[in-house]
Amino acid sequence: MKHRIDEAGVWNNNHIIEIVNLFKVYRGGVDVKALDNINLVIEEGEFLAIVGPSGSGKSTLLNMIGLLDTPTSGKILLKGIDITQISADERARLRNRELGFVFQYHHLLPEFTALENVMMPMLIAGVKKEEARATALQFLEDVGLGDRINSRPNQLSGGQNQRVAVARALANHPSVVIGDELTGNLDTKTSDLIYDLLRKLNKKINQTFILVTHDTELAEKTDRILRIVDGKLVCEMRREGDRFVSTEVCQTAEAE
Amino acid sequence: MARKHMVSNPKMVLFTVMSVALAVAVIVLMMGLMEGYRGEIIKSTVENNPHIIISSKENEDYISLYRTLSSTVWDYPDVQAVSPRLLGKAGAKYKDEVRGVSFVGADPAQEDPLMHVQEDVVEGDYLDLVFKKHSAILGTKLAEELEVKPGDDFYLIRMNRSLKLEVVGLIQTGTGSDESLVYLPLEAAQDLMDQGDVVSQVGVRLGDIYAAPSITDDLNARTSYDVKSWQDQSRDTLELLDTQKAIMYIFYFLVFVIAGFGVANAMIMIVSRRTKEIGILMAMGTTGRSIVQIFLTESVIQAPPAALLGCLMAYIVARLIEAYPIEMPSDIYMVSRMTVTLTQEVFVYAVGFAILVNLAAGVYPAYKASRLDPVAAIATE
Ligand SMILES: Nc1ncnc2c1ncn2[C@@H]1O[C@H](COP(=O)(O)OP(=O)(O)OP(=O)(O)O)[C@@H](O)[C@H]1O
Ligand SMILES: [Mg+2]
Numbered sequence: 256m257k258h259r260i261d262e263a264g265v266w267n268n269n270h271i272i273e274i275v276n277l278f279k280v281y282r283g284g285v286d287v288k289a290l291d292n293i294n295l296v297i298e299e300g301e302f303l304a305i306v307g308p309s310g311s312g313k314s315t316l317l318n319m320i321g322l323l324d325t326p327t328s329g330k331i332l333l334k335g336i337d338i339t340q341i342s343a344d345e346r347a348r349l350r351n352r353e354l355g356f357v358f359q360y361h362h363l364l365p366e367f368t369a370l371e372n373v374m375m376p377m378l379i380a381g382v383k384k385e386e387a388r389a390t391a392l393q394f395l396e397d398v399g400l401g402d403r404i405n406s407r408p409n410q411l412s413g414g415q416n417q418r419v420a421v422a423r424a425l426a427n428h429p430s431v432v433i434g435d436e437l438t439g440n441l442d443t444k445t446s447d448l449i450y451d452l453l454r455k456l457n458k459k460i461n462q463t464f465i466l467v468t469h470d471t472e473l474a475e476k477t478d479r480i481l482r483i484v485d486g487k488l489v490c491e492m493r494r495e496g497d498r499f500v501s502t503e504v505c506q507t508a509e510a511e
Numbered sequence: 512m513a514r515k516h517m518v519s520n521p522k523m524v525l526f527t528v529m530s531v532a533l534a535v536a537v538i539v540l541m542m543g544l545m546e547g548y549r550g551e552i553i554k555s556t557v558e559n560n561p562h563i564i565i566s567s568k569e570n571e572d573y574i575s576l577y578r579t580l581s582s583t584v585w586d587y588p589d590v591q592a593v594s595p596r597l598l599g600k601a602g603a604k605y606k607d608e609v610r611g612v613s614f615v616g617a618d619p620a621q622e623d624p625l626m627h628v629q630e631d632v633v634e635g636d637y638l639d640l641v642f643k644k645h646s647a648i649l650g651t652k653l654a655e656e657l658e659v660k661p662g663d664d665f666y667l668i669r670m671n672r673s674l675k676l677e678v679v680g681l682i683q684t685g686t687g688s689d690e691s692l693v694y695l696p697l698e699a700a701q702d703l704m705d706q707g708d709v710v711s712q713v714g715v716r717l718g719d720i721y722a723a724p725s726i727t728d729d730l731n732a733r734t735s736y737d738v739k740s741w742q743d744q745s746r747d748t749l750e751l752l753d754t755q756k757a758i759m760y761i762f763y764f765l766v767f768v769i770a771g772f773g774v775a776n777a778m779i780m781i782v783s784r785r786t787k788e789i790g791i792l793m794a795m796g797t798t799g800r801s802i803v804q805i806f807l808t809e810s811v812i813q814a815p816p817a818a819l820l821g822c823l824m825a826y827i828v829a830r831l832i833e834a835y836p837i838e839m840p841s842d843i844y845m846v847s848r849m850t851v852t853l854t855q856e857v858f859v860y861a862v863g864f865a866i867l868v869n870l871a872a873g874v875y876p877a878y879k880a881s882r883l884d885p886v887a888a889i890a891t892e
Contacts, residue, residue, distance in 0.1 A: 347793070351796020379795055
């Protein structure tokens with residue numbers, strides 16, 4: 256198991272992510288409470304899904320966890336480090352080393368080939384070019400794009416780009432991989448291929464996966480499902496063997 | 512870090528490079544012109560004036576031991592000419608015309624190597640000064656105004672003395688002195704001044720003009736005469752040029768600012784076009800510092816080609832100015848044509864200038880880029 260203890264030696268439980276009283280309010284003409292008092296503990300090696308209706312705050316939550324956005328109030332601990340308190344450089348470093356992000360839209364760099372896009376996080380991390388290339392090739396192979404490594408995003412289909420984005424998110428072997436609708440554009444077969452890949456990594460190197468999805472089939476393959484409605488965590492289900500067990504919160508919410 | 516250039520818009524790059532190149536060209540040319548002008552002034556100073564002038568001691572009006580002094584000066588190495596000269600102001604009268612003149616009385620054989628007088632004589636014969644005691648060579652413009660021609664006799668009048676002199680030649684130096692200059696043999700001038708066998712100065716010409724200050728210092732230390740090098744004489748002019756330099760610096764600065772705004776504008780456009788990609792890079796963990804670095808590099812990378820292009824343009828224009836000389840009124844500028852001297856230094860400045868422009872202009876856009884909000888940046892289309 257890697258990264259059990261951070262440099263400061265503080266992090267020593269299994270909670271890779273802890274979210275405490277998290278609020279996010281978008282202030283505009285009207286205030287939008289995108290996240291409303293979220294409390295959540297995610298353990299290392301979890302494979303979880305976040306579901307919820309459109310506009311419920313799923314992407315907002317992922318942006319928070321992915322260190323792309325800052326909360327209005329509340330705390331997020333990543334491996335015990337309060338990421339709302341650290342410097343911009345440190346945030347950048349964590350984004351690069353600890354997090355892999357697959358966006359709702361692929362967001363690849365348009366002027367770079369698939370291979371270069373996948374190499375990018377490793378090059379930013381200072382990995383040697385040859386090594387980065389080899390790793391990138393392997394991951395592209397794994398997502399089924401071994402034959403398209405030199406194509407640019409505009410030469411690839413939506414689903415292919417999404418797979419490149421998955422490969423890119425995995426490239427640096429981050430502790431946490433965050434996926435926003437990462438199988439949205441994929442057919443069942445490719446979707447299964449990606450799921451199998453993620454699951455394999457999850458088992459093999461205990462990587463943590465947080466996937467936002469509208470795909471119930473995919474959600475039901477994970478170990479834990481969180482349901483967000485109107486910025487609130489309303490329901491949580493955990494896998495027990497082949498079935499999911501709802502928490503009490505969930506039942507009251509469903510009863511309403 | 513291996514990253515492709517964020518700028519892949521050749522048209523825009525061309526425009527920013529051109530704007531900096533033009534600025535570089537203008538500045539190189541201006542520097543070249545200033546340098547050329549400076550050079551011309553020095554040249555005309557050392558051509559038209561003795562390189563060292565030895566004047567009388569303090570409290571004395573004239574030098575009487577000028578022969579001893581001359582031989583002392585001849586002992587220095589690389590001395591090409593030493594000429595004792597008696598200078599003064601007088602009136603020149605021919606028929607009804609009277610003009611104020613500055614006369615130079617000197618031994619023609621010694622004066623010629625000092626001032627290269629013979630080269631400038633356009634009419635008549637310089638050597639007649641040697642053979643005729645009461646003869647004179649006049650500046651062309653002066654002769655024109657007095658309406659005298661070679662062969663005519665005119666009068667040189669000073670206080671209550673007057674001297675009848677024959678015009679044996681006309682001299683054209685191309686400077687303002689053409690309007691007032693009269694050359695005459697030393698004895699004739701001494702007659703006019705009525706001070707006995709004296710001179711007012713001893714002029715020296717050197718093979719190496721830059722040896723003048725040390726010889727001057729040495730003479731000042733060894734004798735009690737007042738000795739001045741050509742640098743001392745042209746100091747005022749060169750100082751004037753230096754004050755003009757301050758104005759030039761303001762001008763350079765303005766050109767710098769204008770070019771800088773051009774580059775900054777282009778850089779800001781690039782940043783706004785690349786907003787989404789900057790956001791993606793940030794999401795992958797690129798630090799703000801690296802983003803600044805990327806954009807500064809983008810900007811500075813354009814400097815060398817801009818400098819090269821600018822220098823090339825300046826060089827071409829300089830050659831054109833050389834090929835098609837531009838005449839200038841010599842009485843205002845002291846030199847009669849525009850010259851451009853492009854020293855290597857100027858080109859070094861140009862490269863430095865271009866780098867500085869691009870660096871300065873890149874700072875703000877690069878900083879802006881590094882401060883983008885990644886979520887918003889990624890959301891832009
Ligand atoms: N930058 C923003 N400014 C203002 N409001 C925003 C902003 N981003 C998101 N919101 C609002 O916050 C709420 C949550 O948005 P979010 O994108 O997290 O939803 P989502 O659950 O990801 O939806 P979807 O499933 O459609 O992607 C929405 O009401 C949205 O309009
Ligand atoms: Mg979303």
